[in-house]
Amino acid sequence: MKERIQSDQIFQRALKVIPGGIYGHVSPVTGLPRHFPHFCERAKGCRFEDVDGNEWIDFMCGFGAILHGYNHPEIEEAVSLQREKGMVFNQPSPLMVDLAETLVERIDFADWAVFAKNGSDLTTWAIRVARESTGRPLVIKAKGAYHGVDSWCDPGHGGRIPDDRASILEFDWNDLEALTDLISKNKDKVAALILTPYHHPAFAPSELPADGFWQEIESLCARYGIQLVLDDVRCGGRLHAGGSHRHFDFTPDLAVYSKALGNGYAISACVGNGSLRKPSMEVFLTGSCWNDALAMTAALKSLELSARDDMVSGVLEKGSRLCDGLERVSKDRGQSLRMTGPTSMPYPWFDGDDSLFEIQRFCQLCADEGIYFHPHHNWFLSNAHDTESIDQAIAVADKALEQMSAEDES
Ligand SMILES: Cc1ncc(COP(=O)(O)O)c(C=O)c1O
Structure with a gap:
């Protein structure tokens, strides 16, 4: 589980001076579940560090704004x-x-x-x-x-x-x-x-x-x-x-x-x-x-x-590696995760998950291991995502899906 002391403390300060603390689509009240950090400190490539010093592999790229990697x-x-x-x-x-x-x-x-x-x-x-x-x-x-x-x-x-x-x-x-x-x-x-x-x-x-x-x-x-x-x-x-x-x-x-x-x-x-x-x-x-x-x-x-750098082919290929890998481990674990949309900006969906509980659980388990997968918005790939970061994310997803299957059985 990630440390979130600074994140929570800053959010408490924010609540006093900013309506809702954080507004819009990353507001913890309406959009982004609580297991994500509220505030970021720095970012480089495909990773960022939150205010508690936790490092994350990021699959949101500043909600799409970062195409070549942070701080290029x-x-x-x-x-x-x-x-x-x-x-x-x-x-x-x-x-x-x-x-x-x-x-x-x-x-x-x-x-x-x-x-x-x-x-x-x-x-x-x-x-x-x-x-x-x-x-x-x-x-x-x-x-x-x-x-x-x-x-x-x-x-x-x-x-x-x-x-x-x-x-x-x-x-x-x-x-x-x-x-x-x-x-x-x-x-x-x-x-x-x-x-x-x-x-x-x-x-x-x-x-x-x-x-x-x-x-x-x-x-x-x-x-x-x-x-x-x-x-x-x-x-x-x-x-x-x-x-x-x-x-x-x-x-x-x-x-x-x-x-x-x-x-x-x-x-x-x-x-x-x-x-x-x-x-x-x-x-x-x-x-x-x-x-x-x-x-x-x-x-x-x-x-x-x-x-x-033929960026478009690059992000589509990186996205394919991620999406294929996630669908493969999902199938192996008896889960129904499906990556929809183009691979450079895929949206994750569990079949029949109309309550959105499964995607939330999945993203929470991945967040606990430092992988920033958003449960309700399409993700984004950048040119800074390398094989190592993508494969690390797939390995974390595999463990999360294994745990979800175990929870389904219990
Ligand atoms: C498809 C689309 N159109 C328009 C906008 C609005 O852009 P901005 O947030 O830069 O005003 C967004 C932002 O997410 C978007 O995704």
């Missing part, structure tokens, strides 16, 4: 050099143009790019660009899909008024009949269809697009004049170097990236096709530190490393 030497060196020049100025540094050029070169349909700090900034902005270009009000999204913290899409209820969702329609992922029905009933009113590359909800297994799903989506959008917005915030960088639409072979009108873009430095990007250049200029966009040259340096270096 080449990225940190590039950032240090830029830091000598400065970080936030009145005007952007030329790095912004370098970064836009890199994205436009790498993402096949992209004609332009803009930048902000978080995914939410730009998923919300992108649907406004779609509204501006179509002159229509409605937005369609998949039920249970997360697109950020703004009131049109956040998973909470607080502080919301009915108007916030009055222009948002939903359909079940892969239910093309329901989607077609929704679109035809709201003909000439739908501005945007916003979707993730595949369905990756929390608390449920991931669902890949059914055969022909994306092709039908493209044809519906073309037929009804709807802008297709790809929310690639979570998957970007882990499925295809040219954007996740290439992995599934379709073309959106706009795409939003964040998480892995800056390897932990806060930056998001939205790219769009040429027809949206003019409407994009009509939707106001700025922010306190929007032109942060350090984050742009990190993103440029991160994109350079991704191309040089």
Whole structure:
């Protein structure tokens, strides 16, 4: 069992000055079970140390933000050099143009790019660009899909008024009949269809697009004049170097990236096709530190490393080693653990575990041995996960599954 004295003490202090101590999806009250540490001290590669000095092998990668490994030497060196020049100025540094050029070169349909700090900034902005270009009000999204913290899409209820969702329609992922029905009933009113590359909800297994799903989506959008917005915030960088639409072979009108873009430095990007250049200029966009040259340096270096090291194949292969290994030991132990979704960002699921008790028990037992497997969110692989760390995690999982089988029998 891991020591958690400092972690608990700091959390007690936090409760006095921060509502709930820690908020959002890592809040111990609503999201992350208590056997995980509340606070981290440092991280390197695929490991981090919590405030009690416990070392963890991490399979969350800062919830996806870390693609090359924590504290990557080449990225940190590039950032240090830029830091000598400065970080936030009145005007952007030329790095912004370098970064836009890199994205436009790498993402096949992209004609332009803009930048902000978080995914939410730009998923919300992108649907406004779609509204501006179509002159229509409605937005369609998949039920249970997360697109950020703004009131049109956040998973909470607080502080919301009915108007916030009055222009948002939903359909079940892969239910093309329901989607077609929704679109035809709201003909000439739908501005945007916003979707993730595949369905990756929390608390449920991931669902890949059914055969022909994306092709039908493209044809519906073309037929009804709807802008297709790809929310690639979570998957970007882990499925295809040219954007996740290439992995599934379709073309959106706009795409939003964040998480892995800056390897932990806060930056998001939205790219769009040429027809949206003019409407994009009509939707106001700025922010306190929007032109942060350090984050742009990190993103440029991160994109350079991704191309040089064939990052996507690397994380998919590492993920396959992990997923195959976990499914193998699960089968050997008579358990039903199944890894869903792409291997570079798999979601673990025990068959029939609707109460979620089994996945919680599994992740707790692994956490006791220093393996950070999240029970309710997809995991993330980085290029820093080596054979040793993956095999160590599989060995710990094997013991956890053995214990679960013993508990089932008793
Ligand atoms: C698919 C998706 N879209 C949008 C967002 C929002 O991004 P951010 O948290 O950077 O605002 C997230 C964040 O997890 C996400 O996973």
